[in-house]
Amino acid sequence: MLPRAAWSLVLRKGGRGRRGMHSSEGTTRGGGKMSPYTNCYAQRYYPMPEEPFCTELNAEQQALKEKEKGSWTQLTHAEKVALYRLQFNETFAEMNRRSNEWKTVMGCVFFFIGFAALVIWWQRVYVFPPKPITLTDEWKAQQLQRMLDMKVNPVQGLASRWDYEKKQWKK
Amino acid sequence: MARQSHQKCTPDFHDKYGNAVLASGATFCIAVWTSVATQIKIEWNLSPVSRVTPKEWRDQ
Numbered sequence: 001m002l003p004r005a006a007w008s009l010v011l012r013k014g015g016r017g018r019r020g021m022h023s024s025e026g027t028t029r030g031g032g033k034m035s036p037y038t039n040c041y042a043q044r045y046y047p048m049p050e051e052p053f054c055t056e057l058n059a060e061q062q063a064l065k066e067k068e069k070g071s072w073t074q075l076t077h078a079e080k081v082a083l084y085r086l087q088f089n090e091t092f093a094e095m096n097r098r099s100n101e102w103k104t105v106m107g108c109v110f111f112f113i114g115f116a117a118l119v120i121w122w123q124r125v126y127v128f129p130p131k132p133i134t135l136t137d138e139w140k141a142q143q144l145q146r147m148l149d150m151k152v153n154p155v156q157g158l159a160s161r162w163d164y165e166k167k168q169w170k171k
Numbered sequence: 172m173a174r175q176s177h178q179k180c181t182p183d184f185h186d187k188y189g190n191a192v193l194a195s196g197a198t199f200c201i202a203v204w205t206s207v208a209t210q211i212k213i214e215w216n217l218s219p220v221s222r223v224t225p226k227e228w229r230d231q
Binding site for chain 1: 192193216227
């Protein structure tokens with residue numbers, strides 16, 4: 001049982017430095033939950049649950065809980081942290097950590113938007129009717145000439161963009 | 172009290188594959204949409220200004 005082994009290490013090595021211990025305990029807690037741990041633990045909106053995180057204590061942990069009933073100045077730093085870890089699953093820093101979930105979410109969003117383009121492709125091949133004659137390139141060119149001859153929208157619109165002397169679009 | 176980032180110890184799915192999912196999803200989306208927009212002869216009917224050369228129509 002990794003947490004128990006780490007637990008014994010904590011008590012034996014006292015205040016040697018909690019970084020390694022933090023990692024291993026945190027790792028295990030982050031993984032599958034074993035029986036002595038509750039399923040609902042503290043959240044930012046539920047910071048002080050009634051039940052402690054670790055409910056079944058072994059002998060060492062129970063001894064520590066007894067010591068906790070005395071003066072807290074007698075507890076070493078490592079013991080205080082161990083008591084915290086009995087009571088809570090994660091620290092606030094741990095539970096509030098950022099995540100990279102947005103990358104997965106946006107990747108899937110883009111994937112499905114791309115899938116929509118495939119659907120439109122299929123529709124273009126199998127559903128769209130034939131193009132009307134009025135949308136062919138030749139018809140559109142002749143239609144454009146007729147509109148220019150009529151001087152359609154000569155103030156700010158189409159005919160205003162055409163240079164009638166040079167017979168080309170204005171730059 | 173030292174604060175450590177536990178994320179580094181147990182990378183979850185998003186840490187391992189998030190960048191790949193994001194990049195591949197985005198490239199797939201851009202690639203397929205540009206090909207749909209340009210390659211499959213959808214009539215967008217864009218403005219003729221600076222695009223279409225008028226052609227004489229009265230000879231019909």
